[in-house]
Amino acid sequence: MTKETKQNxxxxxxxxSDKMMKTVVVSVERMxxxxxxxxxxxxxxxxxxxxxxxxYHTGDKVIIQECRPLSKEKRWIVIGKK
Numbered sequence: 001m002t003k004e005t006k007q008n009x010x011x012x013x014x015x016x017s018d019k020m021m022k023t024v025v026v027s028v029e030r031m032x033x034x035x036x037x038x039x040x041x042x043x044x045x046x047x048x049x050x051x052x053x054x055x056y057h058t059g060d061k062v063i064i065q066e067c068r069p070l071s072k073e074k075r076w077i078v079i080g081k082k
Contacts (some may be wrong), residue, residue, distance in 0.1 A: 008065050008066045010063055011047070011076075012063055012082055013026040013028035013062060014027050014060070014061055015058055015062055016046065018051070018056060018058055020048075021054070023050060025048055026046065026047050026048075026062060026078075027045070027046050028045050028046075028047060029043070031043075047075075048071075048075075048076065049077060049078045050070050050074055050077045050078065060081060061081065061082035062078050062080070063078070063080055063081075064076040064079065065079050
């Protein structure tokens with residue numbers, strides 16, 4: 001039997017904070033639909049992502065990818081700019 005690897009998720013978002021060392025906070029926005037009225041609305045979630053070189057700053061559009069846990073709350077790594 002071969003072991004299947006899980007495909008890592010990739011998300012697009014905006015950097016909202018770069019004050020931590022080697023970490024940025026990325027805000028990801030998506031559209032969700034109301035069950036009863038079928039109306040769409042925005043839902044925002046923040047993720048802490050690893051930025052080794054400190055090259056991404058507030059306002060940058062970035063792509064983040066899921067990875068192994070790097071700290072208590074950090075499970076994402078920045079792949080590059082959008």
